[in-house]
Amino acid sequence: MKYVANLTKEDLSGDKIGVFFGTFAPLHVGHQAEIYKAAALNDGVLVVTSGYTGDRGEQIGLPLLKRFRYLRQAFADEWQIKVDYLNEDGMPKMPDGWDVWLEKLIVTIKRNIVNKKARITFYTGEEDYKREIEKRLGHDPQYAVSLMDRTILNISATKIRKHPLKYWDYINRVFRRHFxxxxxxxxxxxxxxxxxxxxxxxxxxxxxxxxxxxxxxxxxxxxxxxxxxxxxxxxxxxxxxxxxxxxxxxxxxxxxxxxxxxxxxxxxxxxxxxxxxxxxxxxxxxxxxxxxxxxxxxxxxxxxxxxxxxxxxxxxxxxxxxxxxxxxxxxxxxxxxxxxxxxxxxxxxxxxxxxxxxxxxxxxxxxxxxxxxxxxxx
The missing domain is CATH 3.40.50.300 (P-loop containing nucleotide triphosphate hydrolases)
Incomplete structure (x- = not known):
């Protein structure tokens, strides 16, 4: 298989695009399983890491841009998966920042896809996130929200940050270098x-x-x-x-x-x-x-x-x-x-x-x- 260019990956094409977002501090096998599920059910997947100065990732030495670079490397050979980031600096803190954050996320999505009218499905493991997105976009048929099944791989980034060696096998190989x-x-x-x-x-x-x-x-x-x-x-x-x-x-x-x-x-x-x-x-x-x-x-x-x-x-x-x-x-x-x-x-x-x-x-x-x-x- 021809190696997919990492830094010049083409915009995602097709009528169905999955969007998987999170902090990814770090990326683990639970994230990967859902990202691959989204890739199987859509024409392409955009993975978006978001964060701000001093967030939980930066507190352990994984600031936003480093997470973005690691994610991009982790999916470098996946032509169907593209990676971008969303900087939350200057935005109101959640839950007050949902309107601004979602607006910026949609801008991020649109600049990474060919068909601007493609059906967009957001993938999240949080009930609150699903509810907040549907509250704002539920009236628009272009958008849908899918809730991840966390019981399939019961691991969290929080557990990993506290005990990285205990959960070593769950950490994505690119991110292991940090721990x-x-x-x-x-x-x-x-x-x-x-x-x-x-x-x-x-x-x-x-x-x-x-x-x-x-x-x-x-x-x-x-x-x-x-x-x-x-x-x-x-x-x-x-x-x-x-x-x-x-x-x-x-x-x-x-x-x-x-x-x-x-x-x-x-x-x-x-x-x-x-x-x-x-x-x-x-x-x-x-x-x-x-x-x-x-x-x-x-x-x-x-x-x-x-x-x-x-x-x-x-x-x-x-x-x-x-x-x-x-x-x-x-x-x-x-x-x-x-x-x-x-x-x-x-x-x-x-x-x-x-x-x-x-x-x-x-x-x-x-x-x-x-x-x-x-x-x-x-």
Missing amino acids: VQKVLVMGASNSGKSTLIRRLARSANSPFSEDFATIYQEESNVADSEMDIKDYSNVIQGQYQANSAEINSPANNGLAIFNGDAIGLQAYSNLLLNPEERLQLAHLYNTTIKAEEMDLILLIPPFNDPKRKIIRKTGAAIDSQSYHKELLRLIDFYGFSDKLVILDAKNQPNDPAGYYARYLQALDAIEEHTSFDIEHHE
Whole structure:
């Protein structure tokens, strides 16, 4: 099937058009079931997300325009379903705003359909909404209202907002990215960081990212001490994209664990580049770190293990103690100290290097600082 252009989707054609409206904070399988029902019973469906500044969606970080973009992506491959939004800013609050809101909704509908005289059916799950629309449009044969059957899929956006991981399977995959718990593991080169990340992620059956800097340096044939501004810029953006790919992965079960971020890279570049070069990268670091929004940072401090196998030799450009101090400084500078857990669990006689102790401490930290539950036994 030919992919349907998302940003240039054609106006809906036909004599019967369904209109499904709501806040969609977030879109869930109950919404989808009714939207697909409307699509089966009509020639096309217009999905309209509405809201205002400070609404219940924005209160959880899903403002109106973000919901609109997510919805448009969710139905990008559906030629029969088109998405638009209705901004309620400046309107009287409900129930006083019904006249203005409905008038604006009809304008929104008309600009998205070819046949302006098509039969319009509104789909809603609220008795009050049905009554208010019929009160205003019931005399016009062009319009009808259909009440959704909520008993088919008994889920609500309110339940999801309160307990997203509990109702994870009901959240549309595009919207899941907003609710994922993001855990970053940091540490100097050859600290066992990658191994710990892999084992934590597999213990939770969750996706994890690779250290993009290692991949980039191998492919570009460049050591730590040889990296310039262009290299760091490529790695900053590459690591962000690698982390984003895991967030958007179908394997995402509500937890994603990352092997690298902009703070870790900035700590490296601060120790290896001159002040002028660091200044040139500052804006990219700031914008990327702001967008990453980590929920938990696990930091492996320097430790001694004479039996440890050195895997990444390029990490010898700086010593682990200096890197650790710079990481702590940057974490505090960006205001993330409250999200930091230093993996400094005491060694046991049968675990002299502390690998298992750090693993258990990391599992406990994830359970304590996120809403994701990993069943494990000490």
